[in-house]
Amino acid sequence: MTPSLPQPRPPAALVPSAGAAVLVTGAGGPAGVAVVRRLVALGHRVVAGDADVAAAGGALAHTAVVLPRGDHPRFVDALLGVCVAYGVDALVSTVAEELPHLAAGAGRLAAAGVATWLPDVAAVDVCCDKAAFARAMAAAGVPHPVTAASADEVAGVPGPWVVKPLAGRGSRGVRLLDDRALVVEALRADDGLIAQTRLTGREFTADALVDRDGAVRVVVPRWREETRAGISVKGRTFASDAVTRVVSGALAAVQLTGPANVQGFVADDGTATVMEINPRFSGGLPLTLAAGADVVSAYLAGVRGEPLPELSSRPGVAMSRYFAETYSSEDGSPVVDPCAPVAVRA
Incomplete structure (x- = not known):
């Protein structure tokens, strides 16, 4: 269940650390791709895992592996095989549906030397059930439709x-x-x-990181200025005490720790209302990173039991997302990117 898939390597200028590797699951989704790219840029050795053999994040990591879906009975077995084979000491999951299965296997992963930081399963269940989430918000007095x-x-x-x-x-x-x-x-x-x-006003998303004792370390709100298939393609960070308060209240109500993506609306009178919480990194994560809040590095530090750094972000940073491609060939030979800059000889 743990075949390795040869993929093009990241740019040669990005030399990975000789130390232990980080396994990132969900490498085919926007959040997984963003986490892989950030960790590679920081010099970590990254193993990208996904159920899709052609997951784009695999081409951006140092090693790509195919994993079964999180609900497969051998999912944890496959993870353990990958971690042992590639010297992985830390796991970053970007798929909410995997979290309960990872929690069940956390002891086996720890015994194999793989560090995790997983939210409480009850918190994940509440976030993934919109009716249960609505009840939790009502009980805590957090504005919710x-x-x-x-x-x-x-x-x-x-x-x-x-x-x-x-x-x-x-x-x-x-x-x-x-x-x-x-x-x-x-x-x-x-x-x-x-x-x-149905709520009216401006739609926002906020990336947040909650440490293991429940303290909110950072909230980075951004306007969802344009979305496609539920993914933000244009956005802009902003500062709002009202949004920070309601996001923090919602996170406390479900007792979630680790990375979170909170969505909601700000009405014309400035009132903020929460719609939902995704217990994972968001697809719009690159904008949070660009605004200065390196929640990926902070989370990895927490996974490995290190102190979390101070985090802050800059309002007014805008993102406009575009498509990018990765290439591979059946025989493993490199494929030239036709849109890559061409060196001009003097």
């Missing part, structure tokens, strides 16, 4: 409405409805849906 978890509860939810899956990511399965009867019909037809009052 009114939510119906069944058709019978829709009468108590003001419209207009957004109907979405109980579990999921991005904008998959999300519907905007203006007719209460259609909302009731949707929830009766599928008990895996919830309905919420």
